[in-house]
Amino acid sequence: MAAHNELPDKMKALVLRSTSEPPAIETVPTPQPTLGSAVVRVLAASTISYMHDIYNGKRNYPFPMPIIPGTSAVGRVVAIGPDATKLKPGDLVFVDCTIRSRDDPADVFLAAIHEGFTPGSAKLMKDVIRDWTYAEYCRVPLESLTVLDEKRLTGSQTDGGLGLSIEQLGFVARMLVPYGGLRDIELRAGQTVIVAPATGPFGGAAVLVALAMGARVIAMGRNRDSLAYLKQKISSDRVETVAITGDMEADCSELKKYGPTDAYFDIGPPEAHASTHIKSCILALRHGARISLMGGYREDIPIPHVSIMHKNIRLYGKWMYEREDIVDLFKMVESGVLDLRTVEVAGQFPLAQWKEAWDEAADKTMFDQVVVINP
Structure with a gap:
């Protein structure tokens, strides 16, 4: 000792x-x-x-x-x-x-x-x-x-x-939370993931982590100025932005413009449990897609059951992350993949x-x- x-x-x-x-x-x-x-x-x-x-x-x-x-x-x-x-x-x-x-x-x-x-x-x-x-x-x-x-x-x-x-x-402490969810749904290089909402501290960190994992990201949020800031600061051709307007069908159509989407990562705050973005994102997913639910909701959220069932979509819940995720994330930092x-x-x-x-x-x-x- x-x-x-x-x-x-x-x-x-x-x-x-x-x-x-x-x-x-x-x-x-x-x-x-x-x-x-x-x-x-x-x-x-x-x-x-x-x-x-x-x-x-x-x-x-x-x-x-x-x-x-x-x-x-x-x-x-x-x-x-x-x-x-x-x-x-x-x-x-x-x-x-x-x-x-x-x-x-x-x-x-x-x-x-x-x-x-x-x-x-x-x-x-x-x-x-x-x-x-x-x-x-x-x-x-x-x-x-x-x-x-x-x-x-x-x-x-x-x-x-x-x-x-x-x-x-x-800052790794913030990135670990979304990494736990993204790793849980086995996000892979070359896949496309919707991150919503992406304009808060943890949502923005999710965008950075998903990019470091090799994915393409559709960042969704209500604040257009924050979305523009994120797009400008990251400056990657693998980042697209979509505003949450409250019109579920219109937002879903906007998401679909970017082609088949493999995954949806949700990290909404407690007050967003009834937000239209949840259904918009789920309906925009391809057959066999995965969803990571990490939002701080305290109420039940509405999900399109028929679409989830017919498209074989898998739902994952995640609270925080696993111990091995910490080692993995720091390896990403050490290698320069995560800057x-x-x-x-x-x-x-x-x-x-x-x-x-x-x-x-x-x-x-x-x-x-x-x-x-x-x-």
Whole structure:
């Protein structure tokens, strides 16, 4: 086991004690490594656009309190448990917020965000893995850490590196979500996939990931200016855009102009459960196509049953991604197939400015922008 004298007795952390009151910076005991875990010095913790709504209770996500909030992050290993055989202090790592039970992978939850949907996942979050990355240090299960090729990813381009910043590496957290769904439906090079809505942070990331997988993308969204921005920034002849007008038949006809479509990836927000785009996209698919449903809908969505049945269309549901997807996605980055150099670090904030960071994340929602907290 690594010597613990590298760990201070106390650390600064953002602590949430009630959703009726804002979190506050507190001095708390520094976590220590245990069997099956390592302690990481958090370098850059990701944010998402609705951070405020998670922790003020507006989204009504279930999680225990008090809690140290957080998301996925990039950090450096400081201390390891006695059963670690690969990790070592000093390793640059990706900290994954998707936690699975070791004896039942169906018990899955999002660390410090959502306790999941089973009694097992709720128990694991409440009793074992409660505090997360909006702190100077974080104790992380070994299997939730991915060692990064620091020389390749952050090294200078003159020495064969990609010259990425730690903050840009954190953008992978956003890309992992759509990659989980696209990989689930076995999207292949040369195929055409509809991504809808494509103008939000996760939808835009889906466009980038699908392109890196070799697919052709039809990006669909309500905001024409955002669609134009996406088309201009990506600048690929494998990207087409279609606006969601609310006219289901007209939108479907527009989608069909781009020929047979192999797949549809949906990642709509909760309020879009009745949107016409869902049916438009499904009706535009070819025989034998696949659908990945990753939207945050809390209501049932309308689907054209007859068309799905007669066309042998397969429906897949996906919450987040698998552990092996993380390794695969970073391989895509390391190889240069997935280029993060165009990612804009739209904001960097110290832990004490967590509110400003969350405000900025809510404002900077273009697909290629990232806001991070540097504890």
